[in-house]
Amino acid sequence: MPDHAHGSRADRLRDAGYKLTNARLTVLQVLEQSGGHITSTELLERVSAADPAIGRASVFRCLDLFTRLSFIRPTYIDNNVTPTYVLMPDGHHHHIICNACNRVIEFEECHLEALTKELEERLHVKLTGHLLEFYGLCENCCIEKAVTADE
Amino acid sequence: MPDHAHGSRADRLRDAGYKLTNARLTVLQVLEQSGGHITSTELLERVSAADPAIGRASVFRCLDLFTRLSFIRPTYIDNNVTPTYVLMPDGHHHHIICNACNRVIEFEECHLEALTKELEERLHVKLTGHLLEFYGLCENCCIEKAVTADE
């Protein structure tokens, strides 16, 4: 079994009652090295490269599990076939998707702590994470559109 | 050609340079009658019921187009196969997804106007919509978990 960094996500996995198996730790490691955005296809390739013994089904099982634990969240960026899984480092993630070129611009601040608390109290729910997505045009595509309109 | 309500979305479609075809108007109508959440499979069925002449590919082309125009946004609720498309009535939509039972709780207020404006100015982007998703446990699932932990 290869070396694994046993970070806080592995701890959370164990604390939630799940076993720390090779497949889960490898998938977690690949996700963490992905830079925050990865599709299932890319993930399958990289997991397979890291350990060819890990099967297809296990990778998908991990994606389900990690989604339920709010480690990641599937979202659509390029097309309607493959979701992109985004890491939610502290339980949350925020980005802007350009509707013209599909570029993703990430940003940090969301100021949603107050809303989170208010919703928890009013609706009696327990919130573990959130994803905030804005849609529109990025700087380049704004300029291109303006140029085209001038012609 | 069946009757269609020519609301503001049809206007936006035309204003963006797209033709108001029967397929597009029918898909739009079904989406608007869907109550805000619909999967591609359900949409295909209902469009087919409304007008059997409309083909599969056209429905998916509409979903792509309407997503680019921020009429709708695909998101994962139940599983990793079929996304659910949510209507974004005024360009935005907000909900809570229960990680245990997949129930969706919608809420209205998001207080994101200020952040939208700030991002537009700072990053020189033009934002047309947003989706805010919270994840966690709904009231019922909170209770069940507490009961299980007591045993």
Add this chain to the structure above:
DNA sequence: TGAGTTTAGAGAGTTTGTATCATGTTGAAT
């Protein structure tokens, strides 16, 4: 009316995710 452009429909083909089940691994109790 006629040329050019956009859009549609059909259906096969590709890709992505799932179900099943026998086997292997994990973690805890002894």
Add this chain to the structure above:
DNA sequence: ATTCAACATGATACAAACTCTCTAAACTCA
């Protein structure tokens, strides 16, 4: 350390979802 039961895995066949390609139709504008 050893053992055991529950949990998790891997292989593969299967099913579902989405796309591609091509031809035909509809719409636009002169």
